[in-house]
Amino acid sequence: MLKDIIKKIDSAIPSLFPVNPEKFNDPVAFQTEWKGVKVKSGGASTALVQMDENRLVYKPSIAGYVMGVIFIIAGIFISWLYFFMSGDKPWFLLLTGVIFALSGVFIFIQASTPIVFDKSTRMFYKGRKQPKIPDTTDSKHTVSFNDIHAIQLLTRLESSSSVDNSGNQSRRTRYYRVYEMNLVKHDGKRKYVNTFGKDDLARHDANIIADFIGVPVWDGIDG
The missing domain is CATH 1.10.287 (Helix Hairpins)
Structure with a gap:
């Protein structure tokens, strides 16, 4: 209940980095939210690696x-x-x-x-356990390639705090841009993939993944 209320309030707040969905010439783009899925990423650094002809992995x-x-x-x-x-x-x-x-x-x-x-199972998943068949019961960690409509890129803000050394025990907060990649489903719902510190790396990875799956990239980084 509370989660739904918070989600509705968040949806009503305009994005700091608005995107015009008209440029994608796709009605699903109008159903899709263009604010970040994540509030804050964990900060872990990952690299996209092609393990074989069937698998792209963020290691x-x-x-x-x-x-x-x-x-x-x-x-x-x-x-x-x-x-x-x-x-x-x-x-x-x-x-x-x-x-x-x-x-x-x-x-x-x-x-x-x-x-x-994974092309062999036509699945996107997170974790070490490979799903043998499309698992509709674990939508939190898996998405079938058949359900993926597009790769979404957008800009959002993250923050980091540090203790002020002036002796007043206050904290200073620094805001900076990051670039988020999400999978967009046919119904406009999204699945978070990764966060990048550089826009060129986000675009590079998105194009590789889009070609691998066979879907377009919706690049909303510049609005």
């Missing part, structure tokens, strides 16, 4: 694993400082350590989860 890069480990170690170290400090202990220090450690675990898990486009 974790070394940077993804390293980032996760760095966050975990930083979180443990910050928490360790809190427990070994004498006198008044700033509670935000422990909170920062926990957030760093949990973020590292999340990044590491995300980095180790493959994202697969």
Whole structure:
């Protein structure tokens, strides 16, 4: 119930990066939302690799694993400082350590989860377990190629926070553009694939995947 209400409120808020669906000359584009599916990506770095003639896979890069480990170690170290400090202990220090450690675990898990486009089963899926047949019961992790209408690219904002070193214990938030790739189904519903820091890489990967599946790219990066 609450999730549906939040979704309706979000749908009513205009996008910061509006896209004109008319340019795609497809009625499904008008049914499709042009705001990001994700609010924030995990930050894990992945690379698109063609494993064989039947499989395109987003595999974790070394940077993804390293980032996760760095966050975990930083979180443990910050928490360790809190427990070994004498006198008044700033509670935000422990909170920062926990957030760093949990973020590292999340990044590491995300980095180790493959994202697969498989022609042999005609399935898109996330995870190490390959579906043997189109699995309509696991729509959260799988999409049949037959249900994919287009590849969507769009721009959205992400943010990162850091502690202000001026001594007032405030946090500074920095906003930056990222580029999101989604699969669009025939009914206009979407499935999130990946987030990119560079628009040229997003377009490069989208064209490879679109050719592999046999669908068009709806490039809404520039509106």
